[in-house]
Amino acid sequence: xxxxxxRPAVKPPSWRDRTRVRLRNWVRTWRAKLVxxxxxxxxxxxxxxxxxxxxxxxxxxxxxxxxxxQGIARAKTEALEQLALDRRTQVERIAGLxxxxxxxxxATGAGVRGSAELPMLRDAEALPTSxxxxxxGAETTPTVSRQSPALVQLRETLMLLLWDRRxxxxxxxxxxxxxxxxSTHQEHEGHxxxxxxYFRRGLAGTYVAPVFLSPITHRLTLIVATxxxxxxxxVQGVLAARLNLGNVFRxxxxxxxxxxxxxxxVGRRDGDRVVIVAxxxxxxxxxxxxxxRLGATEGRALQEAVRGHRGSGRVLDYRRVxxxxxxxxxPALGWGVVAKIDRREALAxxxxxxxxxxxxxxxxxxxxxxxxxxxxxxxxxxxxxxxxAADKISRGDFDVQLDIRSRDEVGELADxxxxxxxxxxxxxxxxxxxxxxxxxxxxxxx
Amino acid sequence: MxxxxxxxxxxxxxxxxxxxxxxxxxxxxxxxxxxxVQHGDAPETITADRLDRLAAGIDMTAKVYMGxxxxxxxxDDILALREKHGDGRDPSPTx
Numbered sequence: 001x002x003x004x005x006x007r008p009a010v011k012p013p014s015w016r017d018r019t020r021v022r023l024r025n026w027v028r029t030w031r032a033k034l035v036x037x038x039x040x041x042x043x044x045x046x047x048x049x050x051x052x053x054x055x056x057x058x059x060x061x062x063x064x065x066x067x068x069x070q071g072i073a074r075a076k077t078e079a080l081e082q083l084a085l086d087r088r089t090q091v092e093r094i095a096g097l098x099x100x101x102x103x104x105x106x107a108t109g110a111g112v113r114g115s116a117e118l119p120m121l122r123d124a125e126a127l128p129t130s131x132x133x134x135x136x137g138a139e140t141t142p143t144v145s146r147q148s149p150a151l152v153q154l155r156e157t158l159m160l161l162l163w164d165r166r167x168x169x170x171x172x173x174x175x176x177x178x179x180x181x182x183s184t185h186q187e188h189e190g191h192x193x194x195x196x197x198y199f200r201r202g203l204a205g206t207y208v209a210p211v212f213l214s215p216i217t218h219r220l221t222l223i224v225a226t227x228x229x230x231x232x233x234x235v236q237g238v239l240a241a242r243l244n245l246g247n248v249f250r251x252x253x254x255x256x257x258x259x260x261x262x263x264x265x266v267g268r269r270d271g272d273r274v275v276i277v278a279x280x281x282x283x284x285x286x287x288x289x290x291x292x293r294l295g296a297t298e299g300r301a302l303q304e305a306v307r308g309h310r311g312s313g314r315v316l317d318y319r320r321v322x323x324x325x326x327x328x329x330x331p332a333l334g335w336g337v338v339a340k341i342d343r344r345e346a347l348a349x350x351x352x353x354x355x356x357x358x359x360x361x362x363x364x365x366x367x368x369x370x371x372x373x374x375x376x377x378x379x380x381x382x383x384x385x386x387x388x389a390a391d392k393i394s395r396g397d398f399d400v401q402l403d404i405r406s407r408d409e410v411g412e413l414a415d416x417x418x419x420x421x422x423x424x425x426x427x428x429x430x431x432x433x434x435x436x437x438x439x440x441x442x443x444x445x446x
Numbered sequence: 447m448x449x450x451x452x453x454x455x456x457x458x459x460x461x462x463x464x465x466x467x468x469x470x471x472x473x474x475x476x477x478x479x480x481x482x483v484q485h486g487d488a489p490e491t492i493t494a495d496r497l498d499r500l501a502a503g504i505d506m507t508a509k510v511y512m513g514x515x516x517x518x519x520x521x522d523d524i525l526a527l528r529e530k531h532g533d534g535r536d537p538s539p540t541x
Contacts, residue, residue: 423468
């Protein structure tokens with residue numbers, strides 16, 4: 001090939017590049033500066049006011065939400081407290097009712113235990129789940145004579161008290177030695193409950209055990225244990241009632257007033273952790289499955305509640321979601337109750353109000369922009385005229401006419417400019433005609 | 447009253463006004479115009495009765511150096527000096 005190198009075609013600037021250059025040049029002009037200045041002065045107070053209103057609305061909505069949550073948490077706490085006290089009182093009354101019959105059974109079966117080792121009653125482990133059964137003659141229990149009329153009578157009474165299991169899942173009579181002498185679940189009879197905490201503490205007084213998973217119903221439950229007293233107020237055994245927590249969970253699960261993202265979380269302290277003891281709205285399997293470390297960033301509300309504190313504020317919940325929450329302590333159960341709602345939902349009305357204000361502000365801003373453009377044009381036009389006139393003179397064209405009538409600084413500048421142009425024109429014209437002028441002024445030279 | 451003003455006072459007033467329109471060229475321009483009006487006499491000796499002719503000359507020539515509106519304003523400002531210096535005519539004798 002001969003050396004005729006082709007020159008690369010020059011690519012024309014794109015529309016975007018041209019626009020960018022125009023914009024950059026425009027921004028450097030006085031007019032752009034004026035427009036921006038006017039916009040800033042016009043919009044800055046509006047923006048400041050809008051931001052202030054938005055923040056005030058957020059504060060108001062947050063405070064309203066927190067007040068509502070405090071009310072809900074208080075109501076839930078009182079309901080749980082009342083429920084616990086009712087059940088506790090109920091168990092104590094049942095114990096008073098059962099005491100004579102239990103005494104008869106305990107007296108009958110006390111010597112049956114003998115030296116044989118009894119199987120341990122392990123509440124938290126899987127046990128046969130036949131459900132409460134009516135006493136029948138065909139059933140056998142390992143240690144207690146089922147032919148005892150006193151035992152039959154006690155069982156019948158227990159079954160009668162338990163009849164619909166709405167409040168209790170099981171009632172057990174345990175003698176002073178820890179042996180289960182009668183139960184609505186006959187599989188438990190003859191088992192040894194001596195090592196169980198609720199038995200030991202139930203001997204001393206009414207005790208409400210923590211929530212655990214019932215091996216009988218495979219549902220969460222808790223036990224209220226209270227001493228069985230003889231007429232001389234001597235402890236002869238313990239009545240243990242396994243509660244049906246359906247009512248408790250209904251109280252906890254009710255989310256009226258909590259919007260789409262609100263829920264109630266209930267927990268208890270277990271060493272250095274807080275264990276959630278009831279299903280939550282967003283995690284039905286949370287009970288006993290979820291726990292939080294005391295001191296952790298998330299679930300601070302629940303941590304405070306189980307420590308016995310009451311309060312409200314902005315927290316991260318157990319899911320690490322930003323929430324508004326109110327928390328209370330339930331002394332009767334040792335639980336903490338948290339009523340919470342996602343902060344995003346709680347503040348949504350404020351955000352919507354802000355967006356509405358923004359939608360109104362946009363036409364206003366466009367109007368301000370239009371006025372700014374017109375005003376800046378009026379302000380800058382004399383300067384542009386002066387610039388053009390100076391440009392013409394600099395190119396030798398003295399035929400300039402300025403039409404600037406303003407009385408401000410620009411008008412004064414235009415006056416000065418016109419004087420200067422007049423003088424230049426005069427000197428220029430008479431420099432050319434200097435000879436003739438001199439003749440006229442000095443007279444003809446000889 | 448105008449007659450009591452010193453010689454050259456009117457000339458200085460005219461130049462002062464001309465500076466507002468002609469800048470550094472004002473004195474040259476005015477001297478040129480007054481010489482024409484006074485047929486070569488010293489410009490400082492201009493009297494008020496020549497103001498009309500001076501104003502007419504300014505009206506005709508200033509348009510070369512400035513816009514017509516400015517030139518008209520220049521002329522009017524010169525004519526306004528008559529209020530200060532009189533128009534050079536004797537007042538009518540009273541009966």
